Amino acid sequence: MDVDDGLRSKEAAERGGPAARRLDLAMAIALTLGTAFWGDLLASGPRRPDYAASVITSIALMMPLAIRRTHPILMTGLMTVAGLVQVVFVSSPTWSLIAIPAASYSVARFVAGHESRIVVGAGALGSVIGPLRWMSDEPLAQQGEGLLSLTAPFSALCFAWVVIPYLLGRRDRETAITREEREQSARQRYESELVRREQQTRMAEARIRNEIARELHDVVAHSLSVIIVQADGGKALARKQPEAATRVLDTISDTGREALSEMRRIVGVLRVDPESSSPDDYRPNPGLPDIATMVARAGDRVTLSITGAEPAVSATVGLTAYRVVQEALTNFLKHAGPQARARVTIIYEPTVIHIEVMDDGGIPAGSTPDAADDWPLVPDLGPGYGLRGMHERVAAMGGKLVARPTRTGGWLVRATLPLQAGKPSPRHHGPGGNQTP
Incomplete structure (x- = not known):
């Protein structure tokens, strides 16, 4: 009017x-x-x-x-x-x-x-x-x-x-x-102003939903992968080395409890009471100190190498590093095969953290080895959310990430994270290999 x-x-x-x-x-x-x-x-x-x-x-x-x-x-x-x-x-x-x-x-x-x-x-x-x-x-x-x-x-x-x-x-x-x-x-x-606030609210809700979905994916996919691998190995050890099978069951139990605890923490965010003083609502996110425990639970086919002194970083940088390693090991356990081995390498430098997870397993369907060795294109891995989530996390911290098959038939995930979270870096190539602004 x-x-x-x-x-x-x-x-x-x-x-x-x-x-x-x-x-x-x-x-x-x-x-x-x-x-x-x-x-x-x-x-x-x-x-x-x-x-x-x-x-x-x-x-x-x-x-x-x-x-x-x-x-x-x-x-x-x-x-x-x-x-x-x-x-x-x-x-x-x-x-x-x-x-x-x-x-x-x-x-x-x-x-x-x-x-x-x-x-x-x-x-x-x-x-x-x-x-x-x-x-x-x-x-x-x-x-x-x-x-x-x-x-x-x-x-x-x-x-x-x-x-x-x-x-x-x-x-x-x-x-x-x-x-x-x-x-x-x-x-x-x-x-x-009402329209603007409604748009901001919808954007915030969408962002929160994406973050929660990414967290749930990382927690559930990794924990279930570890549990499945350990259970498969435990069946064989139960007949030959009963004491080793007991250790496998302990690992499965600890992994399940940890996954359940993290899921409770994530779901608790959705129903948190501002006046609540329950410590469960404020359980800290995993970070750099928890990577070694996670790698150990993945089994003896995974080795960890750490160079340099562990720095004091913000909770977001520590969580990003943890999730990158977690997602890389999840893909290794799901796709590499029972005989493959993986190596996790973490290098702490004064200003950045270098993370590399490489395995010698098979190449996922739809992927082709890339002859380039420095920040190649990311191949199309289908509709999954794992690699996409890793790219979003690393980009939000101002870092770089590459995930590609190796020329020897394995898989490589390499990430560089600044110690101080910076502005999100432009993603020249998304997980599907398509150029994005």
Whole structure:
């Protein structure tokens, strides 16, 4: 709804309301009773021969004010006819002329555009004819030309009697338009702010859902992969080395408990109570110190090599490093085969962490070895979320990640993470190998 529509709606409410109509009718009746029966300004009453004409024309001038809001143009026409009749049959001004400024203001206030100027034209005509008639007892046809100079000041006063209320009405109308424009702008700003906040809320919800889905994927996929591998190995050891099978069962039990604990922590974020003081709600995320334990639980086919002193990093950098190793080992356990071996290498430097997970297993379906050795394209691994999640995590920390088959038939995951999380780096190639901005 634009400003003009809003203003017209308000004016329709002001004009057509029952209270407004009753007020206008009461005002017209009161003014008629107070003015029409005086006959003229001298209050000479019935002794004047034109008293009846004065009363009738005064009623005709005052009563149209009852429709000043609902039909201002019709009011102007009725009052113009009544005024011309009064000029012809009444020789002096009457009290009913106070209806003219009220009519002029009403037309200026409630009529839009050039149509409102009709009241100025009618007032200008009356301002000339009226004084000429009142200042001469002769009929209009017998009045001399010299009378015009005598009536000019009186005509100017009568014209001001029309123009000043008209200007006041136009001012009030412009004020109402300006106020409506401000209110409309405020409504639009408020609606735009609501839309912006709703979009931000949806984006935040989508981001949180993605983060939770990524966390659940990392936890469940890795833990189940470890449990399955350990269970398969435990079946063979149960017959030959029962004590070794017991250790395998312990590993499976510990891995299951840890996965369950992490899932409780992640799900607890969805139902957290701000006033809750339960320590389970604030269990810390895994980080660099937990990588060795995770590698050990993956089995004796995985070895770990750490170079340099473990630095103090933020929780987000530590969690990213942990998840990269976790996802790489998950893919190793799922795809590399029972005879493959993997090596996890972590190098701590003053400003970055280098992580490399390489195995000598088979190449996942749909992948081809890449002859390049430095940050090659990432092959298409299908609809899975593992590699995509690793790329998103590393990019969010301002680091780099490559995941590709090796020329010897294994698989390589290499990540470089800055110790201080920086701005997300542009991902020139997503997990599907498609260029993205």
